[in-house]
Amino acid sequence: MSLRHAVLGLLTNRPASGYDLMKLFETSLAHVWSATQSQVYGELGKLADGGLVEVSAEGPRGRKEYAITEAGRSELHRWLTEVEPVRTRRSDSLLRVFFLGELTRVEAKTYLLTEAERSAQQLAGLKEAESAIDWGDDPISVHGRLALEYGKRLSAMHEEWARWAAEQLAP
Amino acid sequence: MSLRHAVLGLLTNRPASGYDLMKLFETSLAHVWSATQSQVYGELGKLADGGLVEVSAEGPRGRKEYAITEAGRSELHRWLTEVEPVRTRRSDSLLRVFFLGELTRVEAKTYLLTEAERSAQQLAGLKEAESAIDWGDDPISVHGRLALEYGKRLSAMHEEWARWAAEQLAP
DNA sequence: CAACTCATGTAAATGGTTACATGATTCG
DNA sequence: CGAATCATGTAACCATTTACATGAGTTG
Numbered sequence: 001m002s003l004r005h006a007v008l009g010l011l012t013n014r015p016a017s018g019y020d021l022m023k024l025f026e027t028s029l030a031h032v033w034s035a036t037q038s039q040v041y042g043e044l045g046k047l048a049d050g051g052l053v054e055v056s057a058e059g060p061r062g063r064k065e066y067a068i069t070e071a072g073r074s075e076l077h078r079w080l081t082e083v084e085p086v087r088t089r090r091s092d093s094l095l096r097v098f099f100l101g102e103l104t105r106v107e108a109k110t111y112l113l114t115e116a117e118r119s120a121q122q123l124a125g126l127k128e129a130e131s132a133i134d135w136g137d138d139p140i141s142v143h144g145r146l147a148l149e150y151g152k153r154l155s156a157m158h159e160e161w162a163r164w165a166a167e168q169l170a171p
Numbered sequence: 172m173s174l175r176h177a178v179l180g181l182l183t184n185r186p187a188s189g190y191d192l193m194k195l196f197e198t199s200l201a202h203v204w205s206a207t208q209s210q211v212y213g214e215l216g217k218l219a220d221g222g223l224v225e226v227s228a229e230g231p232r233g234r235k236e237y238a239i240t241e242a243g244r245s246e247l248h249r250w251l252t253e254v255e256p257v258r259t260r261r262s263d264s265l266l267r268v269f270f271l272g273e274l275t276r277v278e279a280k281t282y283l284l285t286e287a288e289r290s291a292q293q294l295a296g297l298k299e300a301e302s303a304i305d306w307g308d309d310p311i312s313v314h315g316r317l318a319l320e321y322g323k324r325l326s327a328m329h330e331e332w333a334r335w336a337a338e339q340l341a342p
Numbered sequence: 343c344a345a346c347t348c349a350t351g352t353a354a355a356t357g358g359t360t361a362c363a364t365g366a367t368t369c370g
Numbered sequence: 371c372g373a374a375t376c377a378t379g380t381a382a383c384c385a386t387t388t389a390c391a392t393g394a395g396t397t398g
Contacts, residue, residue, distance in 0.1 A: 101310020139272020
């Protein structure tokens with residue numbers, strides 16, 4: 001149930017509409033938590049029903065801006081401090097590695113080297129984002145930078161591993 | 172739809188019952204792809220309906236052993252070579268990092284250092300598994316070792332990052 | 343005024359989790 | 371003979387994705 005806490009967390013920074021939140025999911029939270037438009041609007045409705053957020057302003061085109069309530073903030077705190085993070089690891093790209101024996105050596109190597117290449121590109125993208133983003137000093141920017149560093153380290157590790165793995169395949 | 176390919180992939184090694192597959196998901200594929208008992212039995216039924224697997228033997232207690240068919244093998248090959256891996260990254264523990272500003276410095280540091288500790292333990296667990304496992308020379312063991320190395324590198328990276336991040340928090 | 347962006351919502355389908363339900367065989 | 375393990379399945383619920391549906395305001 002992290003979607004609901006992602007929404008609550010984003011709203012701690014400033015009030016936002018469903019549309020605004022969508023953009024945050026696509027930018028700041030890309031690589032960390034994805035959400036679709038229907039999920040966001042649906043969750044905002046449920047959070048409002050539960051009193052964890054409230055409509056703080058209405059704008060043109062039916063825009064509804066939501067703000068987190070005290071109850072919402074307290075629920076977020078409870079989640080952060082008392083709920084064990086869910087670690088359901090699922091990696092499509094790593095699952096495939098188990099079954100590389102079904103491929104020829106060339107196909108398997110191609111798979112791993114493509115993985116390496118993609119990681120390298122991802123790392124480049126993250127570095128570019130890092131310098132392009134106008135980092136604020138709000139809490140989410142500060143901690144978002146920690147997460148971005150994680151992404152950089154992960155991409156680098158992934159690339160190195162994939163190149164290593166490609167070399168392990170019998171020649 | 173990787174569950175179905177995970178099942179097909181496991182069956183390339185040898186025929187297996189739903190019960191056998193469950194154990195494989197809990198051991199070899201733990202950390203890579205998780206599946207529940209209902210999923211496995213359900214998927215085996217659908218795969219059999221589609222002709223991608225077939226019942227190859229029946230045993231005591233209603234045991235049904237499934238084997239992959241030629242159609243199944245070809246579908247697995249298609250998935251490995253033609254289908255782009257799905258990368259929907261979702262990490263509960265990293266999502267929390269964005270919202271550490273809601274916590275006190277002590278709480279936030281505790282969170283990160285607990286993450287570091289868990290990663291260290293995970294690395295230890297993987298190293299132990301590595302030496303305890305009776306590695307066969309079947310293709311899944313060979314490639315499973317590559318995946319295990321990935322897990323080791325990931326745990327080590329995660330631990331280092333979490334310790335680094337804890338130090339970045341304003342003193 | 344056309345194209346684009348902003349903006350919200352619902353419906354159907356799929357994928358995944360939890361809980362329920364049952365029973366046979368083996369091992370100590 | 372009791373406990374553990376082997377073995378299969380269904381039902382209800384929750385989370386996620388994809389597709390549909392609509393329209394207001396802004397910008398060139």
